[in-house]
Amino acid sequence: MKFHILTIVVLLLMSCGNDTKTKTTTTKSNQTEIPKKKVVTTEGASAVLELAGNDQMKFDKSELKVKAGQKVTLNFKHTGKMSKDVMGHNFVLLKQGTDLADFATKAVKAKDNDYIPAGDEVIVHTKVLGGGENTSITFDAPEKGTYDFICSFPGHYSMMKGKFIVE
Ligand code: ZN
Numbered sequence: 712m713k714f715h716i717l718t719i720v721v722l723l724l725m726s727c728g729n730d731t732k733t734k735t736t737t738t739k740s741n742q743t744e745i746p747k748k749k750v751v752t753t754e755g756a757s758a759v760l761e762l763a764g765n766d767q768m769k770f771d772k773s774e775l776k777v778k779a780g781q782k783v784t785l786n787f788k789h790t791g792k793m794s795k796d797v798m799g800h801n802f803v804l805l806k807q808g809t810d811l812a813d814f815a816t817k818a819v820k821a822k823d824n825d826y827i828p829a830g831d832e833v834i835v836h837t838k839v840l841g842g843g844e845n846t847s848i849t850f851d852a853p854e855k856g857t858y859d860f861i862c863s864f865p866g867h868y869s870m871m872k873g874k875f876i877v878e
Pocket of ligand 1: 764800801871
């Protein structure tokens with residue numbers, strides 16, 4: 712019996728150690744900022760945005776910018792290898808004033824609907840992708856302002872979120 716308890720304690724300690732490791736590796740975000748300028752590909756009637764999520768539970772951009780009135784095409788891909796049951800990613804653009812924590816809590820219960828809960832907070836969203844998959848959506852840019860976008864897969868929004876800016 713004693714031996715078993717010890718093993719459990721050791722395992723717990725090990726998993727704690729892993730936790731802090733993953734946390735410290737999440738701060739190297741600077742090299743992913745380069746594509747920012749390429750985000751708005753035209754000044755005209757349409758904009759094409761590229762966004763990716765990975766197995767490290769991160770989007771490759773923290774900011775997307777378009778102009779009011781533009782037709783926006785978002786090409787979204789999952790550059791990782793993990794399945795969508797374990798590391799699924801979607802892109803969810805939320806109306807201003809949406810409480811992210813509250814929305815994410817509701818989203819957890821909406822697995823059958825790509826983690827999009829019933830309600831009117833969502834402006835537009837993609838389906839949930841697994842590693843290697845991609846998708847594309849087209850929508851009209853909302854009115855000028857700053858909006859939040861997140862991945863609504865359970866537990867992801869605190870790391871996978873960014874600003875969608877309409878100028
Ligand atoms: Zn995700």
